[in-house]
Amino acid sequence: MSSKPSVLFVCVHNAGRSQMAAGFLTHLAGTAVEVRSAGTAPAETINPAAVDAMAEIGIDIADQTPKVLIPDTVETSTVVITMGCGDTCPVFPGVTYRDWKLDDPAGRDLDAVRSIRDEIGQRIRNLLTELGID
Template sequence: MTDTPTVLFLCVHNAGRSQMAAGWLRHLAGDRVQVLSAGSAPAEQVNPAAVEAMAEVGIDLTGARPKPWTEETLAATDVVVTMGCGDACPVLPGKRYLDWPLEDPAGKGVEAVRPIRDQIRGRVEELMADLGVASAG
């Protein structure tokens, strides 16, 4: 792993959990971590309830766009965090994989997304501690 680890968050649609996790890690780690997110079947847009829930804690996801994972992205990654994509998520030997079983926020209102957002923050903080990355804030 490099001095600046690269973390890739993967889920199916890259519209909720992975976008919130990427937002949290960028917010909390600053430039201490390279942050990527992608999906196996990207949605058209980020879940509006996820955007709203993150805005409530000062993280702006309005410019985020779902995107597919690529072999290049995967090859450049030190840690891959999967979130409910099962067999659709790629596996590359030599990479560190973590699976975060989190409820899918798809189709839920902001009230239901808030607890998922908060669970993701806790997991991101644990990941940062494990990587030896101090919080930027």
């Protein structure tokens, strides 16, 4: 495993919450953290409201695509952050797990997605502090 931490964000569709979290972490940590995201039942495309909400703060996730969760990605991650995928995420010894209870942005208007985005941003800043990354 790499010497830098690897963080995996998992939600059901990998089209909203996990993509916004990955975008935030990539933006704030740069190359100090390996950032991954996946879904247990990936959508075909990223939620356009999530793309728009992130673009408003200068983070472009428009080129991302939903990816399916595979056990190897979980097993080789330092921290796995789940967001509403319940018991469908495989558990491996030595991997740290956190469950972030966040509203699903699917079907919500841009104002609602902004609120979810802002909560994710704060949680990412806290995670960076926990990981010891400035």
